[in-house]
Amino acid sequence: MPFLEVFVEEDAECPRCGKLIPKLRKICNDLNVPFYVRLLSTKSVAAYASDSVSRTFDPEWIKQFGLPEHKMKLKELTPILEMFKKYNLKSFPNLVIRWHDGRRMKEIVIRGYDESNEKANKQFLANLYLLLKVVKEVVYRR
Amino acid sequence: MVYSVMYYATEAIVRAIVGLILKIHEHLRKGAIVRAKEKKPTETPPGFGFFKTTNEAGATEYVWRGRSTLLNIQIPDLLGGLDIKAYERPPVEGTRLYFSYIEAASKDWFKEIEWLAKQAEKRTG
Numbered sequence: 001m002p003f004l005e006v007f008v009e010e011d012a013e014c015p016r017c018g019k020l021i022p023k024l025r026k027i028c029n030d031l032n033v034p035f036y037v038r039l040l041s042t043k044s045v046a047a048y049a050s051d052s053v054s055r056t057f058d059p060e061w062i063k064q065f066g067l068p069e070h071k072m073k074l075k076e077l078t079p080i081l082e083m084f085k086k087y088n089l090k091s092f093p094n095l096v097i098r099w100h101d102g103r104r105m106k107e108i109v110i111r112g113y114d115e116s117n118e119k120a121n122k123q124f125l126a127n128l129y130l131l132l133k134v135v136k137e138v139v140y141r142r
Numbered sequence: 143m144v145y146s147v148m149y150y151a152t153e154a155i156v157r158a159i160v161g162l163i164l165k166i167h168e169h170l171r172k173g174a175i176v177r178a179k180e181k182k183p184t185e186t187p188p189g190f191g192f193f194k195t196t197n198e199a200g201a202t203e204y205v206w207r208g209r210s211t212l213l214n215i216q217i218p219d220l221l222g223g224l225d226i227k228a229y230e231r232p233p234v235e236g237t238r239l240y241f242s243y244i245e246a247a248s249k250d251w252f253k254e255i256e257w258l259a260k261q262a263e264k265r266t267g
Contacts, residue, residue, distance in 0.1 A: 053240070056240055060196060060200070063196075064195065064196070107239070108239045108241065108255070109239065109240050109241065110241045110242070110243060110245075110246045111240065111241070111242050111243065112242055112243035112244075113243050114243055114244075114247075117247075120244075120247040120248075121247065123247050123248070123249060124243065124246055124247035127246060127247070127251050127252050128246070130252050131252060131255060
């Protein structure tokens with residue numbers, strides 16, 4: 001059974017999420033890919049559900065899987081990262097593209113969004129469109 | 143005049159000899175660097191077997207990764223007495239890729255994804 005979906009983890013009060021979602025919805029409608037939104041803010045029902053990004057801010061995670069640049073800065077940033085963990089701080093929006101390649105689930109997670117730079121924004125949407133198109137072709141090939 | 147001719151002649155010969163020696167030395171040095179680079183073994187990350195990791199509680203844990211069965215079994219080392227030969231390197235996850243917006247908005251992002259997919263295909267055979 002082919003499986004491909006796109007979702008955004010958002011906070012209702014986050015202005016960037018509100019700008020990103022209509023654009024993504026348009027792309028997904030165009031390509032006929034399922035798209036939905038997960039509300040994960042501290043005020044939502046799913047406040048204790050973990051998002052797909054905050055675990056990457058954990059010092060333990062960075063020690064094991066982080067890039068060498070992150071590991072170099074880990075000592076300086078540990079107090080901030082500990083504070084993130086203590087107060088359950090999350091960053092929004094997180095865009096997740098998830099599919100099953102026949103053997104296991106695979107995910108691409110993109111953290112953050114910035115609308116101020118129009119050129120970069122266009123490139124970002126073009127990249128996403130291309131990626132989704134290719135992934136869709138691969139997933140529905142079987 | 144004869145003396146000056148002899149002086150310049152000897153200087154030219156000495157310069158030529160010293161230059162040749164320096165060139166040979168540099169050539170040998172560069173060759174050694176190139177050979178050392180060629181000899182450097184490329185490490186292939188292990189895909190299956192026992193891996194020694196640290197779990198979320200901070201305790202050491204052994205993970206068995208199956209080769210063809212896709213098993214993923216955690217064996218917590220609660221008492222610290224397990225004697226398992228395991229890789230120190232954590233298991234290659236490769237199923238979730240994290241990017242920031244700036245990375246995803248760059249021109250070569252799609253190429254990078256393609257390259258990663260090829261690497262994953264190679265790894266799985």
